[in-house]
Amino acid sequence: MRSRENSHRPSPPNVLQGFTLLGTLYLRRSVFRSRSVLLLVLVATNATLASLTTTTLNPDAFATHMFEVFWGFVLPATSLLLGVGVVRDELEAGTIGYLLLRPIPRSVVYSARVFSACGIAIVLAVINTMAVVTVLPIPAEITVGLLIALASAGAIVFTALFAAIGTVFSRPFLVGLGWLIGCERVLASVAFDGRYGAISAHLVGLAGLNTPTDAGLGLTVLEPPSMFGSLSYLAIVFVLALGVGITIFQRRQYVGDAPSD
Amino acid sequence: MSETSVPSTFSGAEFQPSIVCSSASMWYGKVIALNDVSFDVGSGVVGLLGPNGAGKSTLMRLLVGLLRPTSGSVEVFGQPAFGSTAVRSRVGYCPEHDYFYEDMTGLDFVRTMTRLYGYSPSESLQRAKYVLERVGLPTAASGGRKRIREYSKGMRQKVKLAQALAHEPDLLVLDEPLTGTDPMSRHQISELCRQLGDEGRTVIVSSHVLHEVERITHEFILIDRGRLLAKGNVRDIRQLIDQHPHRIELVVTDSRALASRLMSEPYVSGVTVTGSCSLLCETVSPDACYDALPRLALESGVLIRKMSSPDNNLEAVFRYLTR
Numbered sequence: 001m002r003s004r005e006n007s008h009r010p011s012p013p014n015v016l017q018g019f020t021l022l023g024t025l026y027l028r029r030s031v032f033r034s035r036s037v038l039l040l041v042l043v044a045t046n047a048t049l050a051s052l053t054t055t056t057l058n059p060d061a062f063a064t065h066m067f068e069v070f071w072g073f074v075l076p077a078t079s080l081l082l083g084v085g086v087v088r089d090e091l092e093a094g095t096i097g098y099l100l101l102r103p104i105p106r107s108v109v110y111s112a113r114v115f116s117a118c119g120i121a122i123v124l125a126v127i128n129t130m131a132v133v134t135v136l137p138i139p140a141e142i143t144v145g146l147l148i149a150l151a152s153a154g155a156i157v158f159t160a161l162f163a164a165i166g167t168v169f170s171r172p173f174l175v176g177l178g179w180l181i182g183c184e185r186v187l188a189s190v191a192f193d194g195r196y197g198a199i200s201a202h203l204v205g206l207a208g209l210n211t212p213t214d215a216g217l218g219l220t221v222l223e224p225p226s227m228f229g230s231l232s233y234l235a236i237v238f239v240l241a242l243g244v245g246i247t248i249f250q251r252r253q254y255v256g257d258a259p260s261d
Numbered sequence: 262m263s264e265t266s267v268p269s270t271f272s273g274a275e276f277q278p279s280i281v282c283s284s285a286s287m288w289y290g291k292v293i294a295l296n297d298v299s300f301d302v303g304s305g306v307v308g309l310l311g312p313n314g315a316g317k318s319t320l321m322r323l324l325v326g327l328l329r330p331t332s333g334s335v336e337v338f339g340q341p342a343f344g345s346t347a348v349r350s351r352v353g354y355c356p357e358h359d360y361f362y363e364d365m366t367g368l369d370f371v372r373t374m375t376r377l378y379g380y381s382p383s384e385s386l387q388r389a390k391y392v393l394e395r396v397g398l399p400t401a402a403s404g405g406r407k408r409i410r411e412y413s414k415g416m417r418q419k420v421k422l423a424q425a426l427a428h429e430p431d432l433l434v435l436d437e438p439l440t441g442t443d444p445m446s447r448h449q450i451s452e453l454c455r456q457l458g459d460e461g462r463t464v465i466v467s468s469h470v471l472h473e474v475e476r477i478t479h480e481f482i483l484i485d486r487g488r489l490l491a492k493g494n495v496r497d498i499r500q501l502i503d504q505h506p507h508r509i510e511l512v513v514t515d516s517r518a519l520a521s522r523l524m525s526e527p528y529v530s531g532v533t534v535t536g537s538c539s540l541l542c543e544t545v546s547p548d549a550c551y552d553a554l555p556r557l558a559l560e561s562g563v564l565i566r567k568m569s570s571p572d573n574n575l576e577a578v579f580r581y582l583t584r
Contacts, residue, residue, distance in 0.1 A: 021377055
């Protein structure tokens with residue numbers, strides 16, 4: 001419309017450049033925060049509880065720890081701390097406007113931050129897994145590689161889920177905590193098929209472990225879904241969470257330190 | 262020209278609007294922040310004026326595409342402002358509030374923000390240094406290690422300005438850029454705004470302190486309670502309010518002689534003799550009165566020593582329009 005155009009203006013960053021730039025910025029902003037201390041506390045808690053489990057005579061010590069402590073609490077709690085901050089951190093700092101005003105699509109801004117958070121969550125998942133396998137003897141039929149892969153998959157799905165919760169709700173931490181306790185702890189422990197709404201229950205099933213509560217209560221051990229079923233469930237949760245997060249982030253109007261609608 | 266609800270004085274044969282705002286309204290829940298605002302703006306500096314809570318910041322956020330109007334449209338360079346990456350490449354925004362990545366240095370912050378426009382690392386650094394120099398932060402430009410959290414209010418204001426300028430935007434939107442700055446910084450920022458306008462960019466500067474903006478530009482948009490009150494230059498805006506008498510203070514050799522002559526003129530609504538050599542004339546048609554005064558003085562044998570108007574400034578205009 002206007003004839004005056006800046007001939008030196010570069011093309012806006014493409015998707016890959018946008019991911020790289022915003023991912024780097026996210027990582028720089030995320031490493032040294034008070035939240036990092038909490039993440040380290042979770043690693044320490046996982047390792048400590050794993051070493052305490054070795055002193056019990058429980059023959060399912062490994063399965064018990066993985067189900068009740070690592071996959072059922074430490075892994076989702078780590079993702080909760082990371083995921084809800086994907087949008088909320090910038091919103092609370094009031095700096096979200098700087099990102100939204102750059103010529104990068106909002107979907108890229110959101111996705112770059114989610115994948116960067118997933119990256120941190122995977123690193124912590126690997127550290128946590130190594131802490132457990134170092135302390136606890138693992139069943140012969142399970143490999144460390146499988147445990148790392150499952151922990152990483154869980155970290156990715158949980159982080160995307162909590163990032164979406166962080167985008168949709170005004171009190172995302174409480175909602176996320178509700179999911180963690182209600183779904184990953186309570187629902188997952190109940191001996192009926194509804195437990196497979198919990199991500200941790202699928203991780204247990206994919207590892208070929210029995211859910212300890214079933215055996216402990218003398219119940220018939222429930223057959224977990226097939227590998228395809230569990231992987232499909234995890235993929236659906238991830239895609240849905242990412243899709244919802246992107247959609248909300250694109251539509252919502254952010255003003256300074258709060259969304260306007 | 263778009264349809265406007267108030268008379269526009271920005272029109273001209275060569276006029277090409279950078280911004281076209283058509284019946285734009287913005288609601289926050291049940292609260293209306295902007296009500297059916299229409300105007301267009303070409304290149305140059307335009308002051309956006311209004312008291313606190315008038316809707317200035319909302320309007321600016323609509324212009325830069327941070328918000329989408331609830332109804333109506335806001336177009337920048339011919340495209341909807343909200344959701345267009347092409348528009349965002351050409352727009353710079355200096356927000357009112359002091360939000361930063363506090364642990365970064367000024368140079369690091371501006372460089373990082375410039376990188377997000379697609380510039381290479383070296384060019385981003387070069388641009389960040391140049392623009393920090395230009396806004397008057399040479400220490401930050403030279404790579405000072407001071408972090409933004411340690412900056413004074415004025416320095417923070419300049420960093421915000423620098424990040425908005427680094428990519429040489431065609432439209433620059435500055436929300437209260439002079440707030441909290443010292444006189445020297447005010448002068449620097451005002452001068453910079455004028456230069457940017459002279460370069461052919463569109464610069465929108467908001468303030469609720471009228472005389473500050475008056476130093477930068479003579480073109481204004483006045484809003485209050487979400488409504489556009491007027492747009493144009495001070496004199497033109499003044500003409501929109503003919504129902505309000507315009508006062509002219511005169512220092513003359515014989516105030517009574519000139520007063521009696523003025524009273525016979527149809528456009529003079531009142532004359533008060535304030536002293537033997539001074540009088541106050543009230544007129545509903547300032548232009549006619551200013552044109553006639555030399556002739557009337559001559560006819561009544563009076564010498565006009567000084568002539569001024571307390572109503573020819575923005576403060577008075579704003580007072581009238583918001584009354």
